[in-house]
Amino acid sequence: MGSRDAKNELFDALASVAKVLGNGRRAEIVDVLAQGERSVEELSSEIGQTVANTSQHLQHLLRAGLVDTRRDGTRIYYSLSSPSVSHLWGTIRQVAEEHIEHLEELATSYLGDRSTLTTMTRSELTDRLDAGDVMVIDVRPEVEFRAGHIAGATSIPVKELEERLDGLPDSRLVVAYCRGPYCVYADDAVRALGQRGIQAARLEEGYPEWQDAGLPVQTN
Amino acid sequence: MGSRDAKNELFDALASVAKVLGNGRRAEIVDVLAQGERSVEELSSEIGQTVANTSQHLQHLLRAGLVDTRRDGTRIYYSLSSPSVSHLWGTIRQVAEEHIEHLEELATSYLGDRSTLTTMTRSELTDRLDAGDVMVIDVRPEVEFRAGHIAGATSIPVKELEERLDGLPDSRLVVAYCRGPYCVYADDAVRALGQRGIQAARLEEGYPEWQDAGLPVQTN
DNA sequence: CTCATATTCAAGTAGATGATTGAATACTGA
DNA sequence: TCAGTATTCAATCATCTACTTGAATATGAG
Numbered sequence: 001m002g003s004r005d006a007k008n009e010l011f012d013a014l015a016s017v018a019k020v021l022g023n024g025r026r027a028e029i030v031d032v033l034a035q036g037e038r039s040v041e042e043l044s045s046e047i048g049q050t051v052a053n054t055s056q057h058l059q060h061l062l063r064a065g066l067v068d069t070r071r072d073g074t075r076i077y078y079s080l081s082s083p084s085v086s087h088l089w090g091t092i093r094q095v096a097e098e099h100i101e102h103l104e105e106l107a108t109s110y111l112g113d114r115s116t117l118t119t120m121t122r123s124e125l126t127d128r129l130d131a132g133d134v135m136v137i138d139v140r141p142e143v144e145f146r147a148g149h150i151a152g153a154t155s156i157p158v159k160e161l162e163e164r165l166d167g168l169p170d171s172r173l174v175v176a177y178c179r180g181p182y183c184v185y186a187d188d189a190v191r192a193l194g195q196r197g198i199q200a201a202r203l204e205e206g207y208p209e210w211q212d213a214g215l216p217v218q219t220n
Numbered sequence: 221m222g223s224r225d226a227k228n229e230l231f232d233a234l235a236s237v238a239k240v241l242g243n244g245r246r247a248e249i250v251d252v253l254a255q256g257e258r259s260v261e262e263l264s265s266e267i268g269q270t271v272a273n274t275s276q277h278l279q280h281l282l283r284a285g286l287v288d289t290r291r292d293g294t295r296i297y298y299s300l301s302s303p304s305v306s307h308l309w310g311t312i313r314q315v316a317e318e319h320i321e322h323l324e325e326l327a328t329s330y331l332g333d334r335s336t337l338t339t340m341t342r343s344e345l346t347d348r349l350d351a352g353d354v355m356v357i358d359v360r361p362e363v364e365f366r367a368g369h370i371a372g373a374t375s376i377p378v379k380e381l382e383e384r385l386d387g388l389p390d391s392r393l394v395v396a397y398c399r400g401p402y403c404v405y406a407d408d409a410v411r412a413l414g415q416r417g418i419q420a421a422r423l424e425e426g427y428p429e430w431q432d433a434g435l436p437v438q439t440n
Numbered sequence: 441c442t443c444a445t446a447t448t449c450a451a452g453t454a455g456a457t458g459a460t461t462g463a464a465t466a467c468t469g470a
Numbered sequence: 471t472c473a474g475t476a477t478t479c480a481a482t483c484a485t486c487t488a489c490t491t492g493a494a495t496a497t498g499a500g
Binding site for chain 1: 223224226227228229230231232233234235236237238239240241242243244245246247248251268284285286301302304305307308311312313314315316318319320321322323326327329330402
Binding site: 025049057 | 487489496497
């Protein structure tokens with residue numbers, strides 16, 4: 001009791017949770033799984049890796065207890081084992097934003113220049129939802145919308161945005177959201193709408209953060 | 221924009237925060253620094269590693285932006301660069317407790333059997349502090365008490381406990397706390413007091429968690 | 441039963457990590 | 471200025487990690 005070896009083992013075990021999230025590809029996997037369950041193949045194309053490699057990353061996450069699996073026919077679906085995993089990933093991102101000085105550059109080179117985008121915080125959006133003077137659109141792929149979305153949002157995947165411009169108001173502000181702060185979909189949507197003269201803004205964060213904050217969601 | 225390489229770099233950078241905490245020795249360092257600043261030598265003896273090795277771990281933490289340094293004469297003091305780092309470490313521990321199934325065994329083999337210890341949650345303690353029917357003792361080394369402690373607590377480092385039994389009440393409950401849930405000091409104190417017929421309990425968590433929860437603290 | 445498909449496993453390799461050792465650097469006090 | 475102490479640096483080595491490749495396993499459709 002109180003021995004150095006036992007202490008090392010204990011802290012190694014605690015740190016193992018961080019270790020498994022300490023890889024960019026696994027972090028991406030968790031980021032996607034925060035939107036809902038996915039098969040190995042779907043994940044592999046999301047993260048741009050071979051299926052075999054993706055499977056190995058998933059084994060790491062599984063051994064650490066951060067994901068669960070479910071078999072459906074020949075497919076195996078992975079999901080986060082609890083909302084606290086998504087919360088942890090959010091906390092990691094937050095600390096990274098606060099302490100990694102060149103992060104903004106990296107974000108810009110992936111997402112493009114965001115400085116001209118109108119953004120909205122969660123609390124602003126809740127206020128304006130109460131007031132009823134905004135339309136909220138969920139621009140993620142429809143599966144993700146179906147797995148859970150902000151209460152009152154309409155599903156308009158970015159890919160279908162062009163064909164569905166009719167349904168959008170020209171008087172009310174349109175607020176787009178997607179997977180999270182490092183997701184391109186909402187950026188693309190806001191830019192596209194702006195070019196067509198529709199007033200649009202992006203929610204700063206995405207669905208998982210909204211849910212984690214305990215704000216009203218809708219799951220089917 | 222939207223390229224795979226840029227996305228990889230971005231997520232690698234986000235994951236780097238987790239990576240640096242994904243080592244047991246560095247996790248221990250953060251755990252200690254959550255109590256206040258420390259010199260390299262102090263840290264090296266805390267984590268049972270050579271000074272050179274400890275220094276290298278500290279360089280990792282420094283490069284990731286998680287710690288700051290301050291020189292005082294020949295010594296260099298390291299501290300957490302913000303409270304959010306301590307918060308992140310707490311979140312990691314929480315997820316580990318929730319998802320690593322053999323963690324309790326590891327904790328028991330380091331801390332001994334805790335099942336007989338009376339414990340108290342933060343909210344219980346705040347209630348009883350309001351009621352005024354408990355005495356709270358901070359059993360960490362006195363430097364840590366001086367760096368910050370629960371408002372109203374008395375400093376009685378475990379090492380001095382024997383000599384200071386006189387100052388303890390025999391009518392009121394004594395609540396001991398220390399660095400955090402994986403710290404032995406409060407366990408040792410509660411056991412020692414119990415053997416002397418003094419009613420004692422340990423606060424489930426420690427000072428950093430109390431502070432992170434926004435509860436009243438006192439810093440000098 | 442056989443074939444196609446999804447996933448996992450196993451082996452191999454380049455590169456990263458953590459610990460050790462001994463030397464170099466930086467500051468203090470005499 | 472010089473000796474003493476705290477910290478960092480550099481080189482080394484065993485081990486681990488991430489990815490690749492190709493084969494093995496498991497399920498469902500026909």
